[in-house]
Amino acid sequence: MKQHEEDSIEAHESHHHVVSPVVYLTIVLALLVATGLTVWASYIDLGEWHIAPGITLFWNPVVALAIAATKMILVVLFFMHVKYSTKLTQLTVGAGLFTFFILVGMTLSDYFSRAWGRW
Amino acid sequence: MSDSQVAVHGAAEAAHHEHPPYQRHHFETYAQQNDATNFAMWLFLLTEIMFFGGLFTAYLIYRNWYYPAFVEASHQLNIFWGTANTAVLITSSFTMAMGVWSAEMKKKGALVLCLVITFILGLAFLGIKTIEYKEKIDKHHVPGFHYSMQSFLNPQSDPEVYKEYHDPALPVDMARHTELYFFLYFAMTGMHALHMIIGIAILGFMIFRARAGAYTTGHVTFVENFGLYWHFVDIIWIYLFPLLYLISRH
Amino acid sequence: MSSSTIVSLPDQSTARIPKMNFISKEKGLLSWLLTGDHKRIAILYLVSITFFFFIGGALAGLIRLELLTPQSDLMATDTYNKVFTMHGIIMIFFFLVPSVPATLGNFFIPMMIGAKDLALPKINLLSWYLYLAAGALALYAMMSGGVDTGWTFTTPLSTHYLNTNVITTGIAIFIAGFSSIFTGLNFIVTIHKMRCPGMTWFRLPLFVWANYAASILMVLGTPVLAITLVLVVLERTAGIGVFDPTKGGDPLLFQHLFWFYSHPAVYIMILPGMGVISETISTFSRKRVFGYTAVAFSSVAIAVFGFFVWAHHMFIMGISNYSMLVFSLLTMLVAVPSAIKIFNWAFTLYKGSITFETPMLYTFGFMGLFTIGGLTGVFLGTSGTDIHLTETYFIVAHFHFVMVGGMLMAFLAGVHFWWPKMTGRMYPEKISQLAAIVTFIGFNFTFFPQFILGTLGMPRRYATYPPEFQVLNVFSTAGATILGVGYLLPLLYLTWSLRYGEIAGENPWQATGLEWQTQSPPLTENFPAIPIMDHEAYDYEWLDTQTQKEVTSVG
Numbered sequence: 001m002k003q004h005e006e007d008s009i010e011a012h013e014s015h016h017h018v019v020s021p022v023v024y025l026t027i028v029l030a031l032l033v034a035t036g037l038t039v040w041a042s043y044i045d046l047g048e049w050h051i052a053p054g055i056t057l058f059w060n061p062v063v064a065l066a067i068a069a070t071k072m073i074l075v076v077l078f079f080m081h082v083k084y085s086t087k088l089t090q091l092t093v094g095a096g097l098f099t100f101f102i103l104v105g106m107t108l109s110d111y112f113s114r115a116w117g118r119w
Numbered sequence: 120m121s122d123s124q125v126a127v128h129g130a131a132e133a134a135h136h137e138h139p140p141y142q143r144h145h146f147e148t149y150a151q152q153n154d155a156t157n158f159a160m161w162l163f164l165l166t167e168i169m170f171f172g173g174l175f176t177a178y179l180i181y182r183n184w185y186y187p188a189f190v191e192a193s194h195q196l197n198i199f200w201g202t203a204n205t206a207v208l209i210t211s212s213f214t215m216a217m218g219v220w221s222a223e224m225k226k227k228g229a230l231v232l233c234l235v236i237t238f239i240l241g242l243a244f245l246g247i248k249t250i251e252y253k254e255k256i257d258k259h260h261v262p263g264f265h266y267s268m269q270s271f272l273n274p275q276s277d278p279e280v281y282k283e284y285h286d287p288a289l290p291v292d293m294a295r296h297t298e299l300y301f302f303l304y305f306a307m308t309g310m311h312a313l314h315m316i317i318g319i320a321i322l323g324f325m326i327f328r329a330r331a332g333a334y335t336t337g338h339v340t341f342v343e344n345f346g347l348y349w350h351f352v353d354i355i356w357i358y359l360f361p362l363l364y365l366i367s368r369h
Numbered sequence: 370m371s372s373s374t375i376v377s378l379p380d381q382s383t384a385r386i387p388k389m390n391f392i393s394k395e396k397g398l399l400s401w402l403l404t405g406d407h408k409r410i411a412i413l414y415l416v417s418i419t420f421f422f423f424i425g426g427a428l429a430g431l432i433r434l435e436l437l438t439p440q441s442d443l444m445a446t447d448t449y450n451k452v453f454t455m456h457g458i459i460m461i462f463f464f465l466v467p468s469v470p471a472t473l474g475n476f477f478i479p480m481m482i483g484a485k486d487l488a489l490p491k492i493n494l495l496s497w498y499l500y501l502a503a504g505a506l507a508l509y510a511m512m513s514g515g516v517d518t519g520w521t522f523t524t525p526l527s528t529h530y531l532n533t534n535v536i537t538t539g540i541a542i543f544i545a546g547f548s549s550i551f552t553g554l555n556f557i558v559t560i561h562k563m564r565c566p567g568m569t570w571f572r573l574p575l576f577v578w579a580n581y582a583a584s585i586l587m588v589l590g591t592p593v594l595a596i597t598l599v600l601v602v603l604e605r606t607a608g609i610g611v612f613d614p615t616k617g618g619d620p621l622l623f624q625h626l627f628w629f630y631s632h633p634a635v636y637i638m639i640l641p642g643m644g645v646i647s648e649t650i651s652t653f654s655r656k657r658v659f660g661y662t663a664v665a666f667s668s669v670a671i672a673v674f675g676f677f678v679w680a681h682h683m684f685i686m687g688i689s690n691y692s693m694l695v696f697s698l699l700t701m702l703v704a705v706p707s708a709i710k711i712f713n714w715a716f717t718l719y720k721g722s723i724t725f726e727t728p729m730l731y732t733f734g735f736m737g738l739f740t741i742g743g744l745t746g747v748f749l750g751t752s753g754t755d756i757h758l759t760e761t762y763f764i765v766a767h768f769h770f771v772m773v774g775g776m777l778m779a780f781l782a783g784v785h786f787w788w789p790k791m792t793g794r795m796y797p798e799k800i801s802q803l804a805a806i807v808t809f810i811g812f813n814f815t816f817f818p819q820f821i822l823g824t825l826g827m828p829r830r831y832a833t834y835p836p837e838f839q840v841l842n843v844f845s846t847a848g849a850t851i852l853g854v855g856y857l858l859p860l861l862y863l864t865w866s867l868r869y870g871e872i873a874g875e876n877p878w879q880a881t882g883l884e885w886q887t888q889s890p891p892l893t894e895n896f897p898a899i900p901i902m903d904h905e906a907y908d909y910e911w912l913d914t915q916t917q918k919e920v921t922s923v924g
Contacts, residue, residue: 018220018223018224019216019220020220021217021220024213024216024217024220025213027213028209028210028212028213031209031212032206032209032210035202035205035206035209035360036202038360038361038365039198039202039365041365042361042364042365042366042367042368042369043368043369044369045369060367060369061366064361064362064365065361067361068357068358068360068361071354071357072354072357072358075212075350075353075354075357076350076354078216079212079213079215079216079346079350079353080346080347080350080351086154088158088561089157089158089161092158092161092162092165093161095165095585095589096164096165096168096169096589097168099165099168099169099172099589099676100168100169100172100175102676102677103169103172103173103176103593103629104172104175104176104179106677106680107176107180107622107625107626107629108176108179108180108183109691109692109695110625110680110688110689110692111180111183111184113689113690113691113692114688114689116689116690116691118690144485145484145485145486145487145488145490145563146563147563147899151562151563154562155488155489155558155559155561155562155563156488156489158557158558158561158562159488159489159492159554159555159558162554162557162558162588163554165588165589166550166554166588166589166591166592167592168592169589169590169592169593170592170593170595170596171596172592172593172596173593173596173597173600173626174596176622176625176626177600177611177622177626180619180622181617181618184617185617262607262608262609262610263606263607263608263609263610264607292617295616295617296616296617298609298610298616298617299609299610299611299616299617299618302603302609302610302611306600306603306609
């Protein structure tokens with residue numbers, strides 16, 4: 001009886017939600033459209049935003065990365081089933097992304113702040 | 120309390136030592152094994168994110184420092200092949216996901232078909248990559264191997280690309296930095312391709328086992344976990360494509 | 370001095386090593402080389418890392434011998450560079466990083482959580498083979514010309530200005546990195562998914578928490594080292610320009626990527642040692658660890674914060690002033706969880722029934738020496754003082770205090786503490802206590818003068834030095850000799866004890882923890898039946914009830 005209890009607890013955790021092919025089809029079409037979109041956007045000059053003297057934000061790379069991020073999120077949530085996964089899996093993905101951003105962000109912050117000169 | 124209960128537990132265990140043949144002995148239940156191996160695959164993917172992270176960091180720094188060189192160097196990449204490859208890989212992710220679904224639904228024929236299509240799409244990706252790499256080699260754009268800055272010092276010497284983009288000639292300093300762009304191009308796509316090759320090899324093995332019915336009797340973990348790997352490799356490309364090919368095409 | 374002891378051994382005239390145990394279960398070389406048993410793999414690792422430790426130690430001996438005199442008379446300066454480089458590489462990657470996790474962690478984490486094995490036994494074995502391959506390659510690199518870049522492989526020296534075996538060593542460390550990743554991965558999966566019924570997170574021994582935190586660092590940090598080494602190899606072979614200023618590359622990028630791993634690496638090294646200390650301090654004060662939750666969470670906090678501070682190794686290298694400020698502040702923060710642990714262990718001692726068996730002697734050594742090492746880290750984390758102290762012997766002393774005075778002592782504490790469980794035999798107490806004291810004395814003589822040398826201005830990694838530094842260097846070398854004796858002794862008496870040591874029985878220390886509730890050496894499947902955890906960690910009252918029950922039921 002202890003075995004059954006454990007089984008049901010375990011079974012609940014990996015309750016194996018089967019994602020339907022319709023979802024997969026929708027997602028792959030969305031991904032292909034997004035790809036076309038990002039190629040199209042790269043041929044257009046989307047301008048910039050002058051935030052402050054010396055700090056300008058160019059929209060092209062922002063848009064490109066935003067589209068890429070959206071595609072990644074779709075793949076992660078649906079193809080990799082993270083939307084239907086345990087909290088642990090979701091936390092794990094989050095931890096990986098977080099550490100990646102620490103590496104990139106904090107390293108880049110050194111490079112950007114070099115231009116600020118001395119105090 | 121503990122003594123007697125432990126003894127009973129032991130006896131009960133010995134009584135029904137039945138578990139599916141694909142459940143390993145150190146796991147208590149099959150569900151536990153599934154959970155554990157799935158989690159292990161995710162952790163492995165975390166190591167992969169951080170592995171590529173170093174290359175992305177290098178890319179972001181040097182793109183920021185040498186933007187003109189990166190723009191012009193990226194014009195050397197063929198956007199048709201790049202987009203085609205992206206479409207190929209995204210489709211292969213779809214067929215892989217369908218493969219996992221087929222395994223879960225115990226449809227052996229569908230599973231084998233999906234795996235085979237994924238395999239072929241993977242090979243197609245590598246084939247296109249070979250075409251692209253060959254072009255780079257021919258034009259001496261491989262860092263460290265007789266690297267040539269001619270196309271950037273004198274863009275008109277490269278009529279194909281000049282026709283499309285009318286790039287200005289770069290000063291020698293900046294032209295030298297195109298080598299960094301190509302190093303990143305080869306390192307990132309090369310590392311990605313290496314992961315593709317490993318994935319395709321495992322796919323081959325899986326097709327073989329799938330035909331024998333290994334994954335359609337309720338034991339889908341291998342296919343599912345491989346699917347995670349395959350999707351991850353796709354995600355890497357989803358970022359490589361805009362970063363390397365689409366820096367600025369206007 | 371009172372010779373009270375908590376050691377309780379079975380009657381030696383009738384005691385026997387249990388016939389059926391993980392060692393006797395299968396015989397033959399292949400049964401060891403192809404094993405999936407986490408305990409056997411732990412023993413394999415123990416033998417391997419001991420081997421590398423003594424090679425690293427011999428190299429240390431050479432360093433100290435050279436530094437007896439101000440001139441470079443024992444060896445050429447180039448050779449000296451190779452010696453300290455290999456000493457660092459072997460000690461860090463082939464001893465300290467795998468020390469507690471791959472030996473004690475491998476052996477005891479499954480037992481402590483009530484599991485039969487780790488989640489991925491084959492990956493565990495693979496991890497050991499990768500370690501051996503890496504070690505063999507590193508030794509080959511050492512013997513076929515060596516590396517002289519320093520263990521930190523700083524560019525552009527390592528990529529452009531040396532023609533030593535940088536590539537071979539880089540590949541060796543790459544492989545060793547994957548060995549480490551697989552161990553960490555295995556631990557995380559096991560601890561999450563294979564705890565026995567009733568074993569909630571907050572009933573886990575703190576040893577498990579510490580190894581869990583270290584494993585997170587292994588999994589997330591080591592891959593960055595891997596890609597960094599790949600880039601160095603590519604730079605050397607193809608001249609791609611990523612770290613080459615003449616091609617627009619930045620040598621500092623290497624350092625960012627390298628230290629992104631190598632700072633968490635120091636926490637990978639120390640956290641498992643801290644886990645050992647939690648166990649020994651509790652057992653030898655007969656008291657639950659004060660502030661269990663704080664100690665558990667501080668392990669995780671060290672792991673998380675450890676990722677935010679790496680540029681404190683780069684203060685003088687050309688990072689921006691703003692980076693210096695930010696990283697210096699964050700370094701102050703990361704010291705806090707470590708301090709919390711020291712406070713909690715100290716409070717564990719308060720009103721405990723303290724006895725001074727060998728593991729406890731090493732534990733006290735750890736408490737004092739790690740604290741000193743950690744406090745000197747504060748001087749180094751402060752960017753203002755770091756500018757003067759960095760690249761001097763102050764740094765050398767700092768990290769040897771935390772790694773040797775801290776980690777190595779913790780490792781020895783753990784080996785002695787769990788020796789009876791792993792082998793079924795006790796080591797000889799008197800000589801082991803002597804060795805612990807000798808080690809402590811030798812250590813202080815060796816490394817304390819180095820703090821002074823550092824503040825006086827003696828640079829590190831130099832074979833020659835101004836004559837006014839000689840006295841302190843001689844002191845240091847004398848201490849190193851004593852230290853060497855202190856480390857040789859355990860090798861001898863622990864080996865001796867395998868044959869002649871007293872039979873230990875199930876629980877010679879009367880410790881809590883599931884691993885002590887089963888035979889020594891354990892069965893292959895660890896427990897006759899899966900245990901059910903029904904009490905808190907470090908529950909000495911529960912242990913008393915257990916012992917009482919045993920006594921009454923025999924009659």
